[in-house]
Amino acid sequence: MIVAIDGLAASGKGTLAKALALELGFAHLDSGLIYRAVGWKVLQDGGDDLESAAIMAAITLLSEDLANPDLRTEIVARMASKVAAIPAVRKAVLDFQRNFAKNPPGGAKGAVLDGRDIGTVVCPDAEVKIFVTATPEERARRRFEELKPTHPDLTLDAVTADIAERDRRDTEREVAPAVPAPDAHLLDTTNLAIDSVVAKAKALVSGARL
Numbered sequence: 001m002i003v004a005i006d007g008l009a010a011s012g013k014g015t016l017a018k019a020l021a022l023e024l025g026f027a028h029l030d031s032g033l034i035y036r037a038v039g040w041k042v043l044q045d046g047g048d049d050l051e052s053a054a055i056m057a058a059i060t061l062l063s064e065d066l067a068n069p070d071l072r073t074e075i076v077a078r079m080a081s082k083v084a085a086i087p088a089v090r091k092a093v094l095d096f097q098r099n100f101a102k103n104p105p106g107g108a109k110g111a112v113l114d115g116r117d118i119g120t121v122v123c124p125d126a127e128v129k130i131f132v133t134a135t136p137e138e139r140a141r142r143r144f145e146e147l148k149p150t151h152p153d154l155t156l157d158a159v160t161a162d163i164a165e166r167d168r169r170d171t172e173r174e175v176a177p178a179v180p181a182p183d184a185h186l187l188d189t190t191n192l193a194i195d196s197v198v199a200k201a202k203a204l205v206s207g208a209r210l
Contacts, residue, residue, distance in 0.1 A: 007132030031115030039079030058092035
């Protein structure tokens with residue numbers, strides 16, 4: 001079984017996907033980390049020729065790059081959003097994602113993938129598709145609280161502006177924009193604790209198995 005979880009930045013999709021995979025005994029792939037790995041390599045190369053560097057990084061991407069702790073930094077997140085809009089990069093990453101979904105590592109009986117276009121492009125035949133939402137204000141607050149300990153000079157206004165810009169890039173890009181699949185279940189996490197979000201998602205998976 002394949003579970004596709006999509007959503008915009010700081011919507012809670014990654015937290016949900018990881019917890020749901022653990023509950024179900026499924027393998028989990030944070031697709032955003034793949035693009036962060038590409039973005040990180042571009043930054044390491046100086047980021048001068050964005051498109052060429054990103055394409056080469058995606059083609060040579062190795063799974064062990066996803067364990068790099070530097071991928072979680074905000075500068076890498078912004079670069080990931082940029083490289084993800086490059087069609088050739090998305091094409092290079094697509095095979096990796098689809099192979100993971102159809103052949104979950106570790107003998108897992110299913111896979112949970114989260115990203116921006118899992119249900120629409122990567123795994124359009126996924127048995128369960130969820131699009132996670134939250135208000136822009138709540139998503140900015142979450143990201144601000146996450147970054148504040150390591151970025152004491154950061155302001156909520158700056159994070160809010162960054163979220164808005166990333167939303168614009170992710171939803172307006174020509175290739176694989178971040179929009180719900182027609183058959184996706186919308187899950188608003190604005191006022192929900194993670195346990196409630198996971199319970200709702202687990203119920204959707206159980207319903208698909210009947």
